[in-house]
Amino acid sequence: MDAEKSALWVARGICKSFPGVQALDDVSLDIFPGEVHALLGENGSGKSTLVKCMAGVYIPDRGELLYHGVPLVFHNPTEARVHGIATIYQEFSLVPTLSVAENIFLGNYKTHTNNGMINWPVIREKTRKVLKQLSLSLDPDAIVKTLSVAEQQMVEIAKAVSIDSSLLIMDEPTAALGLTETKHLMDLIRLLTSQNKAILYISHRLDEVFEIADRVTILKDGHRVGTAPISELKMSDVVRMMIGFDIEQHYPKETHVQKIPCLEVQNISSGNGVNDISFTIHVGEVFGLGGMLGSGRTEIARAIYGLDRITKGRISLNGQEVKFNSPREAVHTGIGLIPENRKTDGSFFNFEGPKNITISRLKTILQGPWLSLSSEKKVGLTYIKKMNISATAMERSVKFLSGGNQQKVIIARWLFSQARLLIMDEPTQGIDIGAKLEIYKVINELTASGISVLLISSDIPELLAMSDRVAIVRDGHILQITEGSGMSEYELISTASGVGPDEKVPS
């Protein structure tokens, strides 16, 4: 209790659930002034939910937030900010068309007025002071959208400092930064902590965490696994705590790989961060892409699907060189995409199940010049039966289906259009275990019929179990390609997080 009293901020017993998912279960965390406290965990461990509970975006179902021992409740992010918690998200909350000074004092103009008119000289002067405090050489009148991403991030930090926050929460701050910029950020963090500010640092990059953090808290599946000073831990310990000691789940993986190449990717780079990627997917193979958030896996998929322009390299599908300028061409040639965000990019909520299934190859249900609605109904029934989709999909909009059923409808769409290669981006995200198993079975059926799958998944056991081979991606490069069964979760995370070879301990 004493430790809690001297702590700056304490989160105690935080519980938060969403329909079907317990995102946080009795998580506690304490932060001292002048400390860099790292928050680690795999994708889906509850990190961002915890941050949002502390930042006032969510109200926890249970648990308390204490400031200097005093319990507080934040009903919205503004309340959190007013009490001194500033959050810097990956997507900046700056107004690109306004200047640095205007952004830093956004929402704070009222306290700098002269008879109702904004006192710009005072604001500019204060901006200069804040920037000086952080050793930043930015022009207060520079328009934010002309600044580099790193500089914009500095403005965000300056904004947090200007309102005298006691705690800065930084979510993946180095995701968009290069080496020199990262170093500058580290220096800035040290400067802030010397001014007694506390930093809650969330990152997948263990090398950085070990460089800058004082203590580490690790979450897994909504639970706190442990908190310890960084000096007492080795990277291997951290990784092991992130993975946990789960009972080996049994994934129903079947192997149907044929020797024939389906997709051959040679040295491709795209305008969106793909850097000299090469790999081959064989017919009937599940090829996994593993890596941390922001590693470039989705960008690889976008390049293959014709969403991003390929600036270098070649792609061949079934032996023929192809160049897709749009998804339309990719779809036409037999590639399908099951997008990461099925609600915004995958399902048509204004259509029922059958219409969602036929939409990518309507020609198939043509009778003469007309679409045959009765054929479409039959198609719907066939796939509903085949893939065990809820029967309400026939008559009602798919928005009434569960996530798992919606996903199956989207998969049915590509089966119907006879795609030879399916790109699946986080196919079981947000789906319960029963539906997940059904999707794994579907993947087996796909590969058995000679369809290949490019699987992107942040669920590492799933990725390793269901893929025949896995490529580890970081910063748009492929670090290595191995057999799925020949790699442990531990090794994948280590490699993807940038843990050096001398740090890796065979598990």
Place this chain on the structure above:
Amino acid sequence: MNLMKKYLQSTIAGPIFALLVVVVVIALITPRFLHPTNMSNVSLQVSLVAIVAIGGTLVILTGGIDLSPGSTVALVCVSLAYLVKNMGVPLPIGILLMLLLGLLLGFINGALSTFGKIPSFIVTLATMNIYRGIAFAITGGLTIFSVSPDLDPIFYGRFLGIPLPFYYVVILYGIAAIFLRNTIPGRSIYAVGGNEPAARLTGISVNRMRLLAFVLAGLTAAIAGVLETAWLNSGAPSYGSDLGLGSIGAAVIGGASLMGGYGNIVASLIGALIVAFVQNGLNLHAVQSAWQDITLGLVIILAVGLDMWRNSIGEFIGRLFQVSPPGRSKD
């Protein structure tokens, strides 16, 4: 019984019910309302708005909006009058040229809204002014009278005792309904309006579909323009000024969502009828014409409001019974 259940669940049930209520209420307080002569007049008056509403609905289904059809009508009236009266072009050729003009004007709207990347609201706001401006320029603001005696039967002719415009409306709506329900472009239009990123990812050419909607909207406006010229046997740059807003109103009252993807073409016809009947009712009671505009505005707000509030009302009721929205996944 199954048919009954399907009917009640269909999106057209609401508008039909509203229409019935309107008809019953007006008929009860207005003795001359259901008289064949009056019905005949109404069908003439509503035909123009109804036809323009076809194109307007198509554009709205793709998630766009067309403010310009009234001006297309004006330009078509004036051009047709000019070609036939002042240049002696034979009427059939003139009409054909007008249909082509409609396609062109629609194409301009569509090209600017899709490849030009300008929001359709802005594009059609501009062309609304430009097209009518051109009409003014052609006649110098004057009306061209007595265009052609052959125009009269096009509008005032009858078949089996029913005015021809009634048939035009029925045929055009029939074509539109089949287009939307049973053709690939029709289905794609719904997909584009329902979820544009998903439509793109499933291989639909989003730009092409939105362009198509605008081109067809230009065509239906041109058809209305020809009919208006036939109705008044004249062409003036002031014609058709109510048709733009009226057609959007009809679509919206019929249940089309301005977000796109939701709507039934026949419901737009019902929307047009509701507006026409209400205006007719006001006419029969010798209400000042100013009230017609006010009524149209109020009906639109009521119709759209109910549509918007329906969601909040649904959510409110849902919260009462603690039903959480389906499909939420963890972040």
